[in-house]
Structures are given as C-alpha cells and as structure tokens.
Amino acid sequence: MIGHVGTEPEIVNLESGKKLAKFSIATNEYYKNAKGEKVSETQWHNLVAWGKTADLVENYVPKGKEIAIDGKLTSRSYEDKTGTKRYITEIICNEILLLGK
Numbered sequence: 001m002i003g004h005v006g007t008e009p010e011i012v013n014l015e016s017g018k019k020l021a022k023f024s025i026a027t028n029e030y031y032k033n034a035k036g037e038k039v040s041e042t043q044w045h046n047l048v049a050w051g052k053t054a055d056l057v058e059n060y061v062p063k064g065k066e067i068a069i070d071g072k073l074t075s076r077s078y079e080d081k082t083g084t085k086r087y088i089t090e091i092i093c094n095e096i097l098l099l100g101k
Contacts, residue, residue, distance in 0.1 A: 001091070002068045002099065003027040006044060011058045021049040021057035025067065046090040047071070053093050066100035069093050 003025035012020040029041045047069065049057050061067060071093040080086050 001025070001027060001045070001071075002066070003045065005061055005063050005065045005067060008063045009057045009061055011054065019051060019054040019058070021054035021061075023047055023049075023057065023061070025069070046088065047093055048090050049093040049096065053096060056096055057093075060098055061096070065098065068097040068099055070095040 006024045006026045009021045009023035012022070014020060024044055024046050027043050027045065029043070031039055031041070033039050069091065071091045073089065074092055075087065075089045077085055077087045
C-alpha cells in the first residue's frame with residue numbers, strides 16, 4: 001500500500017522495553033464518473049509498527065511523508081476510558097519503504 005502519512009506518529013515505549021508507533025496514512029483512488037469527470041476518493045488507514053520498524057517511523061516518517069508499506073490487516077476490540085467496547089481495524093507494518101522527498 002502506498003500513501004501519505006496523515007498524522008504525526010505517536011511513539012510509545014512500553015515497560016517491556018518494546019517500542020510501538022501508531023499513525024495513519026491516506027490512500028487515493030482515481031476514477032471517472034458517469035459524466036466522464038475525474039474523481040478522487042481518499043481512504044484513511046490506521047497503522048501500527050513495532051520494534052525496529054517503529055524506530056524507522058520515529059526517526060524518518062513525519063506527517064505528509066509518502067511511504068509504501070507491507071503488512072497485515074487486523075481487527076481487535078478494546079475498552080475505552082468510559083468502559084465502552086470499541087472496535088478498530090489496523091494494519092500491522094512488516095516493512096516500510098520511504099518514498100518522495
């Protein structure tokens with residue numbers, strides 16, 4: 001998947017010594033509608049990176065950076081601060097390739 005980073009990555013250093021990076025990217029799809037006009041559709045994706053990949057994100061991946069990622073789609077649930085059960089779908093990054101300038 002190729003897209004632009006939409007938020008400054010949130011870096012979390014866990015008590016276990018592991019590092020976690022959470023951020024989002026936007027991907028764009030272009031097509032022509034029934035009138036023949038070019039239309040752009042943007043999709044947002046939540047990403048998570050661990051370990052050395054999180055280090056790469058922390059040091060080289062600011063908001064706006066174009067990146068390519070290889071990873072797996074996962075869904076999970078958690079309870080928020082109010083005790084409400086929430087569901088989230090995110091991509092666990094295996095590899096990140098820095099693109100653009």
